[in-house]
Amino acid sequence: MKRNRINNNDGGMIFGFIILAVGVLILLRKLDVFYPDWLLSWPMILIGVGVITLVKHEFKSFFGIMMLGLGMYFLLEREFNFDFGVQRFIFPIALIFVGIYLITQKRKEQQALSDIQDKINSKSTPPVTSSEYSKTEDTSSFSSQASGGKSYAGMSGVSGTSYSDRVSIDSIMSGINKRMLTKDFQGGKLTAAFGGIDLDLTQSDFSGIVNLQVDVIFGAIKLVVPPHWDVRVEVTNIAAGVEDKRAYRQAEVDPDKVLVIRGTVFFGGLEIKSY
Template structure:
């Protein structure tokens, strides 16, 4: 039985080192040991959030880049007196960047949909041609060959990018960044491979009740001043391994007398910072 490999980049370790460093700095301050005050300034919080998010998402997180950039900017301006003269432009620039990001995600999703439709049409044409040219026995063999080729091509191409908007998705993995917005997503794949969810000043509702998989998958969640609600089948073995800071993590799954399927393990990892994570089942 094939099992999905869990990623090794555990942001919780980075978060633990950050907490350790903060504790050491506070202790040094109590002992009157000198160190730069900017190490405990509020821009460093933004920088820490950005670093943790980037590490967890293999340095491919738009939100992590934004938080790291804002933290670095405010740190240089406030603590080192470097005036870049762009403070009044930060808000419109942030809106422009957010708009470009959303447009890019939408175009990526549309391209994926077009590729899937092209493959479906191609498969239908080949199947019809095979049925008219051969006898029933040879036609059956050809259709099986075509189906195998199609499945192989589908496995070779990843459609993880098509999940940035509300609606229904047939993608095998999920990748949602909800920034100052709300997203409702329903997954219908039967080969779920996990993914990542980021909610910053926004919310995500993810319905996995029609989803299936075999083995173990990892779902990365990062919540900062927002909320994520997951609806999962009650027979899944869901293991929550998130780090929560001034946040709430609630498991509201319905108790069932049937046994939990040990061959369907979903591990939820990540950080919930001033937000909430809710897990439900029906």
């Protein structure tokens, strides 16, 4: 199945090269070898985070683009004295881009909901006799409402309860709490930028291997998972904390339920718990 494939494009090699380059630059500085000071400036950290994130997400990450853009902007302005004349407009422009991104994501959710509803409506039903029409109509109506309600719950909003098989949450300067009730969890992505996400997976289930992408910058993500899941944390953390607070119960771990957590935690925190 598609979800059982592990994505090897996790940016680990890129991160290794970045660490290697930093080490070489520090060594050259100790040897009094000249090189531009901007190579070890803090905007380069943002650029590095952006590059790693984009590589991990196959250059389709809003978080990676944002980090790369901010890094390039501050690098050019502070180190090369580029005057873009937009310094006082940076904050509102950033809010505009974030708003456009959230609207686009909402439209994608609505389109997905519409596609699901079309598939439900397009299902053909066998003809029924007039004596059975009333009963069949009531049953079909109830079934359609139940199916539609489940699909809508899975797609609507980001807080509360969801029946969706995949999770996609972007918490930007906000806090989001969500509980997943699906029995066919297929992973997804979480992005917390200057915000927080609490995701409860204790009522969810799956079989095989699923991937969950997490990106954190000046924020926090808390995951609550069932104690029998095999959770493997493979995130890149930069000036951040990654805490696995699950109780150690090796005898109860199910080898057929492997959750692989990948991503980048930058000046933030990732906490994993179980009860």
